[in-house]
Structures are given as structure tokens and as C-alpha cells.
Amino acid sequence: MITFEGAAKHYPDGTVAVADLDLTVETGRTTVFVGPSGSGKTTSLRMINRMVEPTRGTVRIDGVDIRDRDPALLRRGIGYVIQQAGLFPHRTVLDNIATVPLLVGTSRRAARARAAELMELVGLDPAMGRRWPHQLSGGQQQRVGVARALAADPPVLLMDEPFSAVDPVVRAGLQDELLRLQQELHKTVVFVTHDIDEAVRLGDRIAVFRPGGELAQYDTPERLLTTPVDGFVESFVGHDRGVRRLSFFPARTLPLRDDVVFEDDLKVEDVRHIAAEHPWLLVVDTDRTPLGWISERSLVGVPSGIRLSELDTVPYGHTFTAETDSLRAALDAAVLSPAGRAVGVDGDGRVLGVVSQDELGAALWSVAE
Amino acid sequence: MSAGVWDWSQGVWDWAAANWYFPQEPGRGIRPRLVEHIRLAYASIAIGLALAIPLGLACVRWKVLYPPLLTGVNVLYAVPSIALFFLLLPYTGFSDWTAILPLALYTLVILLPNVVDGLNQVPDHVRQAAVAMGFGPLRRLVRVETPVAVPVIIAGLRVASVATISMVSVASLVGLGGLGRLILSDGFRRQFDAPIVVGVVLVVLLAFATDALLVLAQRLLTPWARRDRRRGGPRRRRRAAVSPVGAPALESTAVAPPGKG
Numbered sequence: 031m032i033t034f035e036g037a038a039k040h041y042p043d044g045t046v047a048v049a050d051l052d053l054t055v056e057t058g059r060t061t062v063f064v065g066p067s068g069s070g071k072t073t074s075l076r077m078i079n080r081m082v083e084p085t086r087g088t089v090r091i092d093g094v095d096i097r098d099r100d101p102a103l104l105r106r107g108i109g110y111v112i113q114q115a116g117l118f119p120h121r122t123v124l125d126n127i128a129t130v131p132l133l134v135g136t137s138r139r140a141a142r143a144r145a146a147e148l149m150e151l152v153g154l155d156p157a158m159g160r161r162w163p164h165q166l167s168g169g170q171q172q173r174v175g176v177a178r179a180l181a182a183d184p185p186v187l188l189m190d191e192p193f194s195a196v197d198p199v200v201r202a203g204l205q206d207e208l209l210r211l212q213q214e215l216h217k218t219v220v221f222v223t224h225d226i227d228e229a230v231r232l233g234d235r236i237a238v239f240r241p242g243g244e245l246a247q248y249d250t251p252e253r254l255l256t257t258p259v260d261g262f263v264e265s266f267v268g269h270d271r272g273v274r275r276l277s278f279f280p281a282r283t284l285p286l287r288d289d290v291v292f293e294d295d296l297k298v299e300d301v302r303h304i305a306a307e308h309p310w311l312l313v314v315d316t317d318r319t320p321l322g323w324i325s326e327r328s329l330v331g332v333p334s335g336i337r338l339s340e341l342d343t344v345p346y347g348h349t350f351t352a353e354t355d356s357l358r359a360a361l362d363a364a365v366l367s368p369a370g371r372a373v374g375v376d377g378d379g380r381v382l383g384v385v386s387q388d389e390l391g392a393a394l395w396s397v398a399e
Numbered sequence: 400m401s402a403g404v405w406d407w408s409q410g411v412w413d414w415a416a417a418n419w420y421f422p423q424e425p426g427r428g429i430r431p432r433l434v435e436h437i438r439l440a441y442a443s444i445a446i447g448l449a450l451a452i453p454l455g456l457a458c459v460r461w462k463v464l465y466p467p468l469l470t471g472v473n474v475l476y477a478v479p480s481i482a483l484f485f486l487l488l489p490y491t492g493f494s495d496w497t498a499i500l501p502l503a504l505y506t507l508v509i510l511l512p513n514v515v516d517g518l519n520q521v522p523d524h525v526r527q528a529a530v531a532m533g534f535g536p537l538r539r540l541v542r543v544e545t546p547v548a549v550p551v552i553i554a555g556l557r558v559a560s561v562a563t564i565s566m567v568s569v570a571s572l573v574g575l576g577g578l579g580r581l582i583l584s585d586g587f588r589r590q591f592d593a594p595i596v597v598g599v600v601l602v603v604l605l606a607f608a609t610d611a612l613l614v615l616a617q618r619l620l621t622p623w624a625r626r627d628r629r630r631g632g633p634r635r636r637r638r639a640a641v642s643p644v645g646a647p648a649l650e651s652t653a654v655a656p657p658g659k660g
Contacts, residue, residue, distance in 0.1 A: 079531060106533035116528025120546045120623050130532050162623040178532075188531075 031057050032078055032186065032218065036087035039073050039243070047073040048243040050087065055235075057092075057185075060212055060219040062233035064226055066266070070243030071222045075188055078220060079108045091186065106130055109179030109187040109217075113195050115171040117163035123149075123174055124159035130182040141181075148177040153207055169200035173207070180215070189221045193228070205231055226267050230255065230274065238263050252278040276358035279397045281350055284360060284390065286374045286383025294321055294339035298332050305329050310369040312346065313338050318380040320346045323369040349373040352382050357393060364390050414593035429581065433601055436577025440564045440605075443499045447506030447559065452552075454507070455514025456540060465515060476508040480566060484573045498570035505566065506559040513555025517548030550624045553617045557610055564606045568598070578602050 032055040039047040048070040055061045063071035076082040077089050080101045089096050096104060117126050125132075127145035132138065146156045152173040163171060172192060179187055193201045205228065212219060223229055229236045230251040238254065240246040240262050247259045255275040258264040268274070291312045292301055305311055305326040313321045322343025332341065347367040350359040352374040363372035364387050372390065374382045420430045458465035483501035491497045521544045529543045568579025576583070581598035617624075 081527075081531060102533040102535050104533075105531055108531075110528070110531035112524055112528060112531070114522075114524040116522075116524040116531075118525060118529075118543060118547070120543075120549075120621065133533060164623070175528075 031055065031092055032220070033090045034074070034077070034087070035090065037074070037077055037084040037089055038086040039070070039077070039082060040085045046070075046243050047082075048077070048084070051243075051245055053237060053245060053248060055218060055220055057218050058216040059234040060221060060232055062221045062223060062229040062236045063239060064223055064229040064233075064236055064266075065239030065246075066224060066241060068241050069239035071224075071237075071239045072190055073243070074239070075190055075220055075222050078186070078188055079105045079110060081105075106134055106182060107184050107186070109182075109184045111172075111175045111179045111187070111189045111192040113191045115163075115168075115175035115192075117171055117174055117178070119163055121163075122159060123154075123161050123163065123166065126163065126174055127159075127177045127181050129178055134182060144181060145177070148180055149174075151180070151211070152177045167200075168196045169204060172196060172204060176208070176211075180211075180217075185218055187217045187219045189219065191222055191224070194223065194225070201228075208232060227274075230277065238266060240266075273358065273361070276361060276394065276397070277356045279357040281355045281357055281360040281374065282352050284352070284357070284374065284385045284393055286352060286385055288381070288383040290384060291318075291381055292338060293318075294337065296338050297334065298329060298336045298338065298341075299334040301338070302329060310371055312369075312371075312373060312381065312384055313341075313343055314381050320349065320373050320375070320381050322346050323367075323371075325369070344368050346373050349375045349379070349381075351375055351377060353377060357390075357397065360385065361390060361394065411593040411596050415597045418594075429578075429597060429601070432578050432581055432598075433605070434577075435575070436564070436567055436579075436602070436605065439495060439498045439502070439567045439570065439575060439577055440560070440609075442495065443502035443563050443567070444506055444556070444560050446499065446503035447510055447563075448556065450503065451507055451510035451514050452545075455511055455518060456545075458511070458515050459518045459544075460536075460540075469511065472504070472507040472511055475504055480505070480569050481572055484570055488573055493574050495575065497573055498567065498575040502563050502566055502570075506563055509559040509562065510552075510555050513552055514548065517551030517555075518544050520551060521547045546621075549621050550617060553613055553620070557613050560609050560613065561606045564602060564609060568602065578605075 034051040034053045037051045038049055041047065051070075051074055053074075063074060065071045073082050077084050078091070078096070080096055080099075083097075117123075118129070121129070124142055124145045127148055128136075128138075128141035131141035131144055136144070142159075146159060149156045149159060154170060154173050154177070158166070158170070163174065166174065172195075175192065179189075193204045196204065208219075209232065221229075221232055233251055235248065236251055236254050237248045238246045246266075247254060247263045252275065254263070255267055255271045255278075258267055258271070264271075290304060290308045290310070291314055292304075294313050294315055301311055309326045310323050311326075312323055315321055321339075322345055324338065324341055324343055328341065345368065348363055350363045350372055353376065360372050360374070364370060364385065367373070371384045371386045373384050376382055415429060418428050420428045425431065454468060458468060480501055483504075484497055487497045487500060491500070518540075525543065525547065526539070529539045534543065568576050568582060570576035571579035571583040574580075578598045578601050581594040
């Protein structure tokens with residue numbers, strides 16, 4: 031547990047980087063500090079490893095005032111990841127990762143073995159260990175940065191905008207990786223970002239900072255999106271927070287109907303009576319892999335005896351996984367589907383059923399209460 | 400015409416072959432001059448580097464030191480070398496030190512800014528990462544910042560060594576000067592151009608060889624510093640004679656006044 035008790039940072043020129051911060055970071059969870067530039071989020075983060083000393087107040091880790099600890103020793107027990115990875119250009123990838131173990135006196139052999147394990151943990155090929163940092167892509171460098179921060183197995187991990195210098199696709203991959211790692215490792219992660227989406231995605235708790243270094247709101251992501259405390263937080267989380275909040279509701283509550291799902295070896299006359307009531311039918315193959323939509327109108331004039339597989343279908347867009355996806359994913363699938371209906375599948379991609387925008391609307395309405 | 404050039408070079412070559420080495424008189428001939436030249440130049444460069452590194456580290460650690468120190472070495476560089484040689488003569492006599500001390504001090508005008516620039520161009524995020532991982536100030540300097548500065552330091556060393564090798568010749572005025580003595584005493588006194596040509600050619604060759612050695616040293620010491628830093632660029636192994644970070648360090652080495660002497 032990391033506690034800020036009235037921690038403040040005032041600079042001699044009168045600038046207030048952080049105004050009296052009172053906040054508790056829970057052990058084993060991910061806490062995100064988010065806010066615009068100049069809101070003191072990075073300064074607050076750096077108070078934890080004494081890279082910034084508060085001018086007033088105290089920071090404690092598990093009850094111990096960090097000013098009682100030697101800064102260098104304190105830092106060896108706290109992992110740190112920064113935006114440009116900060117890898118040492120003159121050391122190989124493997125030795126970069128082994129930095130802290132070597133610093134605390136682990137033998138070179140053991141430190142390198144540990145580094146190789148960590149490379150696999152963060153999704154890097156251990157064969158890359160002998161390369162120099164400049165031979166890696168930005169995303170790979172960042173993975174090395176994370177592995178290096180984890181090398182001495184510190185209980186606390188500080189991450190200062192670690193993914194903001196990579197492109198969106200790579201960033202999403204790194205975020206997934208962090209979520210997966212955190213499920214395995216349960217570190218106390220403090221993560222700084224200016225991107226509210228990243229905060230909502232990664233955080234168990236989110237602290238929103240406002241310019242002037244004040245803490246505006248400290249809450250779970252869901253409550254932050256539902257009940258922002260004031261206009262600043264509301265505008266910061268964005269005006270589409272309603273849609274974004276749907277990420278917190280599971281899609282498995284949606285009623286999936288499979289009476290409009292037909293295998294492609296059926297004949298046209300078998301489905302005509304259903305099409306009379308339902309304008310769109312989903313065609314699947316015998317494994318229940320979706321093939322596409324057919325509309326009621328496209329059946330008009332088609333002679334009997336023709337199989338569904340011989341008809342032209344309308345692409346089904348993308349599906350949502352009923353068990354693990356959120357209402358947001360289901361809504362997205364419905365909005366992008368030409369039929370206005372979302373296709374729900376199981377973990378293996380087999381169709382469980384479809385949900386129309388009406389039914390989706392009812393579900394959205396119920397969670398908006 | 401071409402026959403004249405041919406005869407002339409044949410004459411120079413014959414003179415060099417005839418005067419290369421006299422086993423009965425080990426102090427005479429071209430070879431001892433070459434050995435002396437190497438000794439004086441290399442000792443000066445080594446001592447200069449040994450001074451520049453601690454001074455540079457101190458200037459980075461205590462920034463106020465740098466401007467006065469830099470001004471100091473610049474002023475010193477402005478003092479003609481002949482003057483310094485003669486000023487030292489009463490104290491060091493005709494020992495090597497008379498040449499080495501001034502030449503070592505002159506290298507500082509190139510090496511000191513290079514050491515300082517080299518240390519200052521260590522990217523801030525690298526420094527921050529070192530701090531955050533629990534490197535103390537001294538350990539950070541020795542284990543992170545100095546190694547990262549090596550390419551820039553070697554770039555300075557290349558300029559300084561060529562300049563020094565050329566300047567050693569001037570010390571022939573006080574009876575030292577290696578190959579310079581061929582040029583001065585044998586050449587000018589006798590109104591005979593073969594010694595001058597041989598002296599100049601050997602000085603140039605020595606400068607080339609030294610430069611090549613330094614490039615080799617750089618490749619061995621800093622295999623991580625390649626010009627192909629950009630991703631996607633060609634991965635050819637090219638020599639990185641300059642700082643991996645860019646040109647700023649080179650600019651400061653390029654200001655070394657030419658033709659010192």
C-alpha cells in the first residue's frame with residue numbers, strides 16, 4: 031500500500047506541481063494517474079521512488095516513510111518504466127534486463143538466466159537477447175523496458191506514460207500484455223497517462239488530476255464514467271462516456287435468438303415462413319461458422335429447391351464473443367452490421383445467436399438506470 | 400618532364416634507403432626519428448586523455464568549472480608552441496618532457512570539450528532510467544554515462560592525435576621533434592629536399608595509421624554504436640566514427656584551429 035499524506039511539491043518560483051495530495055494506492059492493483067499536461071501526475075508518481083522529493087507532506091510504502099530509506103536502495107525495489115524505454119544503448123538487450131539484479135549483486139549467470147525468462151514473459155523471443163537496443167522496434171524496446179523493471183521482482187511498478195510513444199496498434203498489444211501480466215503477477219502498479227481510454231482499460235482505480243496539481247476524483251473506472259464529480263472530470267473523460275461505460279457491462283446478459291440462424295444446406299422454401307416475420311436471416315455452415323446475412327427481399331423470386339449456400343449473402347461484419355465481451359462490443363458489432371444485428375459467438379467462433387438493435391437498446395436502457 | 404619527376408623520386412627513395420638505419424650508430428638515421436616521433440606524440444595524447452577525462456567528469460559534475468577551464472585551455476592553445484618549449488627548457492632540459500608537456504596540454508583544447516559534450520549528450524531518458532533503477536551518481540557516471548560517451552571521446556581523440564602528430568615536428572627546434580628533425584636540420588640546413596619529403600610522407604602515414612587504429616579501437620569498444628540507428632534502415636556494418644547521437648560533438652572537434660605551431 032502506498033499512501034500520500036498531504037504530499038505537495040512547490041517550486042521556488044511559485045509553481046505548484048502537486049497540491050496537497052491525499053491518496054492511497056492499493057497493493058496488488060493497478061492505479062492510474064490521469065490528467066492533462068501540468069496536472070502533476072508524473073510529479074506525484076516520482077515522489078514514490080524519491081526522484082522528486084515532496085516539499086510538504088509524506089509518502090509511505092506499507093507504512094514506512096520513504097524518506098527513511100536510502101534513495102538508491104529504495105529504487106532497486108521499485109520497477110520503473112518510462113516513455114522512451116530508457117534502455118542503455120551500450121548494453122545488449124539481455125544485460126539491459128539484468129541491470130538491477132546485477133546491481134544488487136546477483137551473479138551474471140543467474141541474472142542473465144532470469145533475464146531470458148523475463149523476455150519470454152513479456153512476449154519477446156529470447157534469441158533477441160544478444161541484440162543492441164537500437165536494433166529493436168519501439169514496441170519491442172518498450173517490452174524490454176517492462177522486463178527490465180520486473181527483473182528484480184519488485185512489489186511496486188511505476189509506469190510513466192510507457193506506451194504513448196508507440197503507434198495505436200502496438201499500444202493496444204502492449205496494453206493487453208500488461209493486463210495479462212498483471213493477472214499473473216499482481217504487482218502494485220502505478221501508471222501515468224494522459225489518455226483516459228488507456229486509464230479506463232488498465233486501471234482498477236483511476237485518479238484524475240486537474241491543472242494545478244489537484245486530485246479531482248479518485249474512483250473506479252465505472253464510477254468515474256457514471257458519476258464524474260464536476261465539469262472538469264466530465265469534459266476530461268469525454269462526452270461519449272455513456273457509450274464507453276458500456277465496457278463495464280457483460281454481453282452475456284443479452285438475449286441471443288437462434289431461430290433466425292440457418293445452416294447453408296437448407297433450401298429456400300424451408301426458411302420462407304421465418305423470413306416473413308424476420309427481415310434478416312443469418313446463414314452459417316455446418317460448424318456454425320457465420321457466412322453472412324440474407325434479407326427477406328433477396329428471397330423474393332428465388333425458385334424453390336435452391337440451397338441457401340447458392341445465394342449471395344451480405345457480409346456479417348464482425349462478431350462479439352458473448353461470454354467475454356462487453357455491451358460496448360455488442361453495440362459496435364450491431365452498428366457496423368449491414369443488417370443492424372450483432373452476431374454473438376462462443377469462444378471458438380461458433381454462432382450462438384443474434385441480437386437486434388431493439389433488443390440491444392432495451393439492454394442499454396436497463397444499464398443506463 | 401616525366402623523366403625528371405621520375406629521377407627526382409628515385410633520388411628521394413635512394414636517400415631514404417641509404418639513411419634508414421645505421422646499426423653502428425643507433426641514434427642516426429630515419430628509423431630512430433620515426434620511433435621518437437611516435438613516442439613523443441603517443442605520450443602526449445595519452446597524458447592529454449588522462450587529464451581530459453577526470454577534468455571533463457568534474458566539469459559535468461560541477462558545471463561552474465567548465466567555462467573557466469575551457470577558457471584556460473583555449474588561452475594556453477594560443478601560446479605558440481615554440482615559446483612553451485623554450486620556457487620549459489630550463490626545467491626539463493632536453494628530455495622528452497619538454498615536448499610532451501606542452502603537446503599534452505594542447506590536446507586538451509580538443510579533448511576536454513569532447514569529453515564534456517560526450518557526457519552531456521547521453522539521452523536524458525537513459526540517465527533517468529539509471530537513476531530510477533538505483534544507480535548512485537558515481538556508479539551512473541562510470542557504468543552508464545562514460546561508456547555512452549565513448550564514441551564522442553574517440554572522435555575527439557582522432558582529431559587531437561592527428562594535430563599532435565603534426566605538431567611534434569616543431570619540437571625539433573629544441574632538439575627533439577622526431578621526424579621534424581629530418582625536415583629542419585637535414586632539410587633546411589643542407590638545401591636538400593629529400594629529407595623534407597621523407598619526413599612529411601612519414602608524418603602523414605603515421606597520422607593515417609594512428610587514425611585507423613583509433614577507428615578500429617572504436618569498433619571494438621563500442622560495437623553498439625552504429626550509424627544505422629534508424630529502424631528499417633540498411634543493416635550494413637558501417638563504421639561509426641562519430642557520436643551515435645548526431646553531429647553536435649563533431650562540430651566542437653572541428654573548431655580545432657588548423658596549422659598550430
